[in-house]
Amino acid sequence: MHDLCAHPDGIYTVDSGYGRPLLAAIHIIVHRGRAAVVDTGCNASVPRVLAALAGLGVAPDAVEWVMLTHVHLDHAGGAGSLMCALPRARLLVHPRGVPHMVDPTRLWQGTAAVYGAERAFSLYGRLVPVEEARIVAAVEGQALELAGRVFEVLETPGHARHHIAIWDAQAHSFFAGDTFGLSYRELDVDGRAFIFPSTTPTQFDPNALHASVNRMLSRSPQAMFLTHYSRVTDIPRLADDLHRLIDTQVAVARAARGDGVARHVEILAGLEQIVREESERQGWLLAEDAVLELLRDDLELNAQGLGVWLDSQKARLPAAEIV
DSSP, X not given: OOSOEEEGGGEEEEEOOSSSTTSOEEEEEEETTEEEEEOOOOGGXXXXXXXXXXXXXOOGGGEEEEEOSOOOHHHHTTHHHHHHXXXXXXXXXXXXXXXXXXXXXXXXXXXXXXXXXXXHHHXXXXXXXXXXXXXXXXXXXXXXXXXXXXXXXXXXXXSOTTOEEEEETTTTEEEEETTTOBOOXXXXXXXXXXXXXXXXXXXXXXXXXXXXXXXHHTTOOSEEEETXXXXXXXXXXXXHHHHHHHHHHHHHHHHOOSSHHHHHHHHHHHHHHHHHHHHHHHTOOSOHHHHHHHTHHHHHHHHHHHHHHHHHHHHHSOGGGOO
């Protein structure tokens, strides 16, 4: 099994193998002999999930749900392939994500636009469609069960408009995808986690993200299960940091001058400075260069997402208000 980690309440983390170790988590919930999988990683992650299920004594036909927090390919790229291996599972996804699971062509094109076609294919391979009859559109407040264990869907836009979080009543915890940010275990200090917002392209919305974080916080969760990376606690402190860093990143973007590459470079430099300041604040033990290397891809994507958001704000302004 690939880095299988057990948590309370029958929850397990599998390292998806995406990018590097401890970058992207897949979560498996086992309850009364039945199972659910939250997020799938990419196609190359599927053997890891199946090996983990086998190691836990769960047969493929005992998996009832594959739940996607959203359809970015580091979360959902392996969904079609995994569904082929799980004959009884239903796929839960936001309604905006349903057509992309049935026909992933546009999803692939959008990913290739961000990464470039060659790198996108090396990361994700060929996307496999899912039969529409096996897909359940996730709507706000929807309840679903796993052998009597109740889960609830919350719409949590901000990172993406097609994002949901899944409330696990038994664990009193959320499977939060990317809405509650990124938290890498390499930067833990004496077990104390950190958090950093994910503002990736193309649907970042800071106001919606603040609201989604507050909605989740209102349930006083004991833990958040993040895709990047897995279980964190001390939720009120992390939420405060998340709100602060959303605003700080937005301020960096608003202060950037020009357009295109020049603006992107300026935003990226501002994000790197935020990381330097956060390293001092949090007391991270890694050297500055090592921290920046660890976060390099995330900062690049965050800078792209902030640029897209800036352009969307300009597009909404009357012509006389655009300077």
